[in-house]
Amino acid sequence: QKEVEQDPGPLSVPEGAIVSLNCTYSNSAFQYFMWYRQYSRKGPELLMYTYSSGNKEDGRFTAQVDKSSKYISLFIRDSQPSDSATYLCAMTRASKIIFGSGTRLSIRP
């Protein structure tokens, strides 16, 4: 069993829709939870970074962490074609980042 599970998709939604991306994890030692966005042939870009359970909002993005269920989510409101990318959840333990496999998202105009 992988430490971090993420549905690879692909996920295709119409422009303006709310997107929900999710990851589950098995190791309760994970301390920090992040979401990265990666465009094709580019390095990952940090989108959101949280430590505790609960919600954190930044513009159209909301990150949610539920440590009791070992479940994290990223919501994208008013999705735009420019949001089309691969989204990677990531978590840290002992200063190492463990990535999910990434979900490929496509926003249809």
Next chain:
Amino acid sequence: GAVVSQHPSWVICKSGTSVKIECRSLDFQATTMFWYRQFPKQSLMLMATSNEGSKATYEQGVEKDKFLINHASLTLSTLTVTSAHPEDSSFYICSAQSSGQETQYFGPGTRLLVL
């Protein structure tokens, strides 16, 4: 802020040659740098962790004699793929982290193709 660059962005080489990839933190001091590789449609896999002035720590299954890592300054780390073979073709990405921070900032990646 927190910009990380990599050079070159892509490289094609013949089998048996060595290739050096540079990773630089442009606007902060990176006490720790990480090297990842990523195969198409797969996630990033950590290869090694390097702290400035120390030997790198390699992940299980990564050959340290094949992937030489140097982190001689707080803004520069290099990865040298020695005697590259076609199976080493991949996307190599570095990240940098400053002291006391959990966040890693990633470079744009280097695409290596070994013929």
